[in-house]
Amino acid sequence: MNTESLALDFKSATLYAIRVVLHSADPEHLEAALAKRMADAGSFFENEPVVIDASRVEEKIDWTALVAALRGHNLPPIGVVAEGANLEAARAAGLTPVELSTPAARPAPVVDTALPNDVATPVPSVPAAAVETAAAPTEAAAETEPAAGKADADPLPAREASGATSAPSPTPAAPHSSSALVITKPLRSGQRVYARHTDLVVIGMVSQGAEVIADGNVHVYGPLRGKAMAGARGDTSARIFTTHLDAELLAVAGVYRVVEDKLDRTLHNQPALVRLDGDTLRIEALKP
Numbered sequence: 001m002n003t004e005s006l007a008l009d010f011k012s013a014t015l016y017a018i019r020v021v022l023h024s025a026d027p028e029h030l031e032a033a034l035a036k037r038m039a040d041a042g043s044f045f046e047n048e049p050v051v052i053d054a055s056r057v058e059e060k061i062d063w064t065a066l067v068a069a070l071r072g073h074n075l076p077p078i079g080v081v082a083e084g085a086n087l088e089a090a091r092a093a094g095l096t097p098v099e100l101s102t103p104a105a106r107p108a109p110v111v112d113t114a115l116p117n118d119v120a121t122p123v124p125s126v127p128a129a130a131v132e133t134a135a136a137p138t139e140a141a142a143e144t145e146p147a148a149g150k151a152d153a154d155p156l157p158a159r160e161a162s163g164a165t166s167a168p169s170p171t172p173a174a175p176h177s178s179s180a181l182v183i184t185k186p187l188r189s190g191q192r193v194y195a196r197h198t199d200l201v202v203i204g205m206v207s208q209g210a211e212v213i214a215d216g217n218v219h220v221y222g223p224l225r226g227k228a229m230a231g232a233r234g235d236t237s238a239r240i241f242t243t244h245l246d247a248e249l250l251a252v253a254g255v256y257r258v259v260e261d262k263l264d265r266t267l268h269n270q271p272a273l274v275r276l277d278g279d280t281l282r283i284e285a286l287k288p
Helices: 027-044 063-072 084-092
Strands: 018-021 050-053 077-081 110-112 181-183 192-195 200-203 211-214 218-224 227-230 240-245 249-252 255-258 272-277 280-285
Touching: 027 063, 050 063, 063 077, 063 084, 181 192, 192 200, 200 211, 211 218, 218 227, 227 240, 249 272, 249 280, 255 280
Parallel strands: 018 050, 018 110, 050 077, 181 200, 192 211, 200 218, 211 227, 218 240, 227 249
Antiparallel strands: 240 272, 249 255, 272 280
């Protein structure tokens, strides 16, 4: 019998990563797009591993500059999807070719660097490195420290959310914990709360500059003036509910909208819900 301790072992793991889809090989164009996307979503992107998808680009890519730009925004590249000469150049730059698969219930998130101003851009799941707290019920994680890496650049407009419309039933979601993470105090600017594998309920105000994130639904019983993201791990059936909508950014399962101008008066400062309809966010009034 071998009693020697193993120096290493292999364990299965599931890794969430951002797929950065390139539509241009121009380094300045790409860096400008990346800066705007990061400014839009703030800490939602931080420290997420990145797979660079260059399958749509035939021009020669400056991989050194692109990798440096991603790392400069705390997005570590872990692989590449490319063809021909770009694939060989990516290998030479130290990137590993990978194959991407997209499960139906949890589509892979995308950061689209095409740059058109009218595109609703999916954002990634929240990093698993969010600070876990012993006080949180179930497997939820809560972080209320100031979020790092904020940018003050002008946000990039996303596709306009429409009013109430009919839509097909949402894709069935993976089960979440039956217990929600409940926060019973207002959240001030710079604070972030992340509910892992469950819903998040905030009883109080979410101030401008604060972030509320959940793998399930987000409920805010008070003014929602910061950023809210539901379905952070890809749950397309997740929703955001609030009694007082005045948000900076809204996102469901990676599709987000930056709210630059006041919403319609039937929605602004009113009870509302936010849901995903295909790749478009729907913001609807909650009527008594």
